[in-house]
Amino acid sequence: MRRTPTAALAAATAAAALLVSGCGSSDDDKPQAQQSAAPAGSQQINAHPLDDIQQGGTVKFPISQYIADFNRYTANGNQGDAAEINELVEPDLFSADARGEVHPNTNFLLSASVTSTSPQVVVYKLNPKAKWSDGKSLSWRDFNALWKANNGTNKEYEAANTSGYDQISKVEQGADAHQVKVTYSSPYADWERLFDPLLPAVAIDTPAKFNKGWTEKIPVTGAAFKISSYDKTAQTITAVPNPDWWGTKPKLDSIVFRALDYTAWTDAYLNKEIDYASAILPEDYKRLENAADTDIRTGARWDEVHITLNGASGPLKDVRVRQALQHAIDRKSIATAFGKDLPVELEPYGSHFFMPNQAGYQDNSGTYGTYDLDAAGKLLDEAGWKLKGDTREKDGKQLTLAYTLSSGSTTAQEDQAELVQAQLAAVGIKVTLKKVPANDYFSKYVTIGNFDLTSFRWVDQVFRSEAYPIYRQTSGKNLYENYGSVGSPEIDTLLKQAAETTDPTEQAKLYNEADTKIWALGHSIPLYQRPQVLAVRSDLANYGAGGLADDDFTKVGWLKK
Missing domain, CATH: 3.10.105.10 (Dipeptide-binding Protein; Domain 3)
Structure with a gap:
């Protein structure tokens, strides 16, 4: 879906692809000959307005393994598939556009700005409508707990990356209950990278909760989707719309993530068991490029x-x-x-x-x-x-x-x-x-x-x-x-x-x-x-090869017939 909050995500195999977004190709614009690398801002996601998209339906996505740890801030949870699902159901404070530039996601964050440079102070204004699945509002306490877990001072927290967090001296409530004030001990240019996605204090405020409380399940969510089932036998994890969601209603009824060996993705796609597959390997591309009702969508991710x-x-x-x-x-x-x-x-x-x-x-x-x-x-x-x-x-x-x-x-x-x-x-x-x-x-x-x-x-x-x-x-x-x-x-x-x-x-x-x-x-x-080369159902809108952009799964769905 997006960048990771850790130093970087290491991908060991050509299969390890994140779910990414992009803007639209049709049968008419499928690439027939080699194109040069995608320029800045380019993407192919079959972009459509919401009026073109039907209400309902399921999208089936492959993941490379069943998830053992959903806390993407830990060393064990710092894995692409876990990060994707975590981001789907937790507050995404900043979203990247096709050029990789980040902007506040107003579903959760009305604004965020540096209000002082000496010391550096950042003030976040949270959306008062934003709530966790336990009914609590997002607050400075969530920021404070995430900072304490990631700043490296308490070695019992198994944090994957302390950079940035270790430059913060204080996290406190701002002018009201919906403001957060973060003070830095030294300037940090990439402050928008931190606290994104946000996790709930109640689920990370002790080393035991942070390290082990996200094993094979997500304890508290706070976004447009929530997890409805974890089926280890079937190797599937299913997300459905959050009925208490305060933003734009998602078009999909459900998103099913299915753990599959990468070598099985192409066959699973051709058998309509999943709705996208990587076509980055030549042997897969040859089998997928002419598949029925399929777009090959390309982009340039980091x-x-x-x-x-x-x-x-x-x-x-x-x-x-x-x-x-x-x-x-x-x-x-x-x-x-x-x-x-x-x-x-x-x-x-x-x-x-x-x-x-x-x-x-x-x-x-x-x-x-x-x-x-x-x-x-x-x-x-x-x-x-x-x-x-x-x-x-x-x-x-x-x-x-x-x-x-x-x-x-x-x-x-x-x-x-x-x-x-x-x-x-x-x-x-x-x-x-x-x-x-x-x-x-x-x-x-x-x-x-x-x-x-x-x-x-x-x-x-x-x-x-x-x-x-x-x-x-x-x-x-x-x-x-x-x-x-x-x-x-x-x-x-x-x-x-x-x-x-x-x-x-x-x-x-x-x-x-x-x-x-x-x-x-x-x-x-x-x-x-490495380019994004994805085989995607041609009637799936607002999803595909997003380049440097994040996905917005409230907009992903099936085109009206």
Whole structure:
């Protein structure tokens, strides 16, 4: 549906797609040939006014797994499918438009503004009509409880990300019961990222409630939809309209989320068991593009496919070896190979913070992002890895790296790994492909830095400060989200300055300056912006490929016959 409130959502497989919105394609505007990447503000959601949409009906959506924890602010609940459902039924204070710019959602928040800069003070004016499912009004107490759970001072709270919250000094009632006053100890530019979605104090005001109270169920809701059933046997979760909803009445009677292995999505869509499926993989796209009563809707979400390099130990501890990999990996050929049968042309890009369709984007890769085998060979020579026959050696040891991937990887991910293997062999680097159990991939390999090379995705990082844990210096065994442990004091300083800079132009300059240093350090290699390519029922309105925008499920529904 939208961005996540944590530093970013890591997606391990090409299947891990969030439910997103976009604006309309019909059979007449289905892409027949490759288009360049979607420009800023573009989306395909089959947009229609509410008068065109029938009252009633059910939409069936696939999710990649049954939800174990619905609290998206915890480490366990920080998973895309859980976040989608959480956002559907909890107060969404700010909504992003197609350009990724956020605005108050007046169903919950009449206004929010910075009323003082020294110290920074933000005043929220809540909609007096907004209530939780237990009948209580939204209030400053909910903000206060969420702040205390996420600010890092009480280690018993298993918060996924404390950034931003740890810069708040006080949360209190404003001028009346429907105002909230938040005071910061230091300026925080991305303050709109915080408290969104809002959770009820009654369900998070102790570590036990925060950590365990959202296991396989949502205790209190407060939005246009509520959960009517959790069926673990059928692997379904059903949402229905909230009868006490104070806003525009939803068009749908129900939304059913069904847990399915990604490999089953295409068949389930063709069998009319679900109403949308990802068509991002060429084999799926070929089966879905001509399906009856189907649109292929494309968009450009914040979705980075990259290769992470582990600089903590082994050959990649040497920055020259990491830089050599940046030159030896042909990003253009990888992007072309992945997108060859898709309707969207994929191109490599040069930023760790901005998508090409975002304001502030610039290519900071410089010489480090160029495919240059001679430069790669020279760097490896300088690092002492001399070419002997087809391989490189140093002190009698062969230069060998392991590329770790999940056993649940798609054919496209396996193809990418094999391409990287062949490309690095061209400069004398031997790469072994190491498949690990899908359920262990993140917990036993990626998040503890147990790899040489690996590839996954960062998604929905619309607020740049969300990336801080990815690029900050690690501290002992705490890797934050910098799983390759590549960082520097200079990068930390720039990212902290950027997070405190409220002028968008100056902030972008700082992020781009940090990005230049990140490229020079060989932290990771952005490959391409993964497009949204979705097969959607052609009569489903106001849903599809939303680009940088959030969904509004009060507007989603079936067109009148």
